[in-house]
Amino acid sequence: MANGxxxxxxxxxxxxxxxxxxxxxxxxxxxxxxxxxxxxxxxxFEQAIRKPxxxxxxxxxxxxxxxxxxxxxxxxxxxxxxxxDYFAEVVELERTATKICxxxxxxxxxxxxxxxxxxxxxxxxxxFVTEEYxxxxxxxxxxxxxxxxxxxxxxxxxxxxxxxVRIPVGGGAEMAAQLDHIxxxxxxxxxxxxxLPTSAGAYxxxxxxxxxxxxxxxxxxxxxxxxxxxxxxxxxxxxxxVQGAYDLLRAAALPPKASLALIxxxxxxxxRCAGTT
Numbered sequence: 027m028a029n030g031x032x033x034x035x036x037x038x039x040x041x042x043x044x045x046x047x048x049x050x051x052x053x054x055x056x057x058x059x060x061x062x063x064x065x066x067x068x069x070x071f072e073q074a075i076r077k078p079x080x081x082x083x084x085x086x087x088x089x090x091x092x093x094x095x096x097x098x099x100x101x102x103x104x105x106x107x108x109x110x111d112y113f114a115e116v117v118e119l120e121r122t123a124t125k126i127c128x129x130x131x132x133x134x135x136x137x138x139x140x141x142x143x144x145x146x147x148x149x150x151x152x153x154f155v156t157e158e159y160x161x162x163x164x165x166x167x168x169x170x171x172x173x174x175x176x177x178x179x180x181x182x183x184x185x186x187x188x189x190x191v192r193i194p195v196g197g198g199a200e201m202a203a204q205l206d207h208i209x210x211x212x213x214x215x216x217x218x219x220x221x222l223p224t225s226a227g228a229y230x231x232x233x234x235x236x237x238x239x240x241x242x243x244x245x246x247x248x249x250x251x252x253x254x255x256x257x258x259x260x261x262x263x264x265x266x267x268v269q270g271a272y273d274l275l276r277a278a279a280l281p282p283k284a285s286l287a288l289i290x291x292x293x294x295x296x297x298r299c300a301g302t303t
Contacts, residue, residue: 036074039099044072046090061085076244077103077118079258113256116237116249120173125181125240129222129275130190131233134204137171138184138211143204144168146196174216183218185272185279191221191292198300205293212286220279221288229278230271238265238272 047057047068054072055065061082070076078086083100087093103118120126120137128135134143144167148160173179186208194201211217222229237249248259248268259265280288 033074035099035103036077039096039103040072040074042099043068043086043096046092046095047072050090052090057086057089060089070244073243076241077115077122079115079260115258116256117170119239119247119249119258120170120180122241123180123239124242125183125238127183127238127272129185129187129231129234129236129272131187131231131235132189133235134186134190134195134208135184135235135237136167137174137182138208138217139167139171140200140204140207141168142196142200146200150195174211181218182216183220185220185222185275186285187222188224188288191289194296194299198296198298199302202293202296202300202302205289205296209286209289209293212282212289218282219285219289220276220282221285222275222279223288226278230274231268236268236272238269 047054052060053065054068058065058068061068062085063078063082067076067078071078078096078100080097080100083096086096090096126137128137133147136144139147141164144164145160148155148163152159174182191205195204208217208219212219235251239247239249241247245260245262246265246269248265250257250259250268259268279285
């Protein structure tokens with residue numbers, strides 16, 4: 027679904043929510059209290075500024091007695107078979123965010139991955155899948171990355187642990203190409219890239235991938251991922267703590283210029299190991 031059509035569909039979702047809420051005699055605050063969000067959030071859902079999580083859509087159906095209408099609509103708009111269930115909402119947030127900040131302790135983040143890197147990661151986790159499955163995952167990852175090419179896309183700030191640039195995912199030549207891609211995005215100022223060196227030792231959010239989203243007309247949100255699971259964090263106090271930890275990571279990381287030099291040097295090391303220099 028194209029972004030314009032998707033937004034129109036969310037506007038329909040919001041209009042239906044407002045209509046059915048008012049018909050049921052609820053104010054935004056009253057409905058919010060029943061489904062465990064603020065009245066302001068209900069207003070943002072109705073204006074298509076923010077998208078509800080699945081459990082909120084399900085509770086709205088229960089309170090407004092809409093026989094699953096909002097859950098079915100949510101699934102149609104957000105669920106995408108190309109992504110894990112826990113990650114489909116994150117893809118939607120990437121499309122609407124004004125700023126994205128990521129910390130990657132082990133893997134190149136999806137928005138920066140080349141097709142070859144994605145292929146290698148997919149095969150490592152799924153050694154018995156079909157070629158069709160792999161191509162589908164690669165195509166979905168490439169499509170996600172287009173958000174950084176869009177002139178109206180988000181500001182993108184990423185911190186990579188040095189391990190990410192040193193491990194030759196897919197082989198030396200493929201990893202060199204991946205690092206060249208990251209370096210080019212940094213040089214084009216489409217991404218602000220920092221590297222957290224191994225010499226930094228212990229660091230905040232030790233070993234945890236985290237993404238912070240900011241929006242034009244909605245509160246910030248954080249996302250963190252574990253083994254085959256992920257969590258969106260909406261609680262303002264918790265998001266603020268994650269933002270504070272990210273600020274500490276920025277302070278410990280190399281400056282952008284030094285980070286770019288390290289990435290370029292690592293790319294040359296991978297090329298030498300692959301015998302392609």
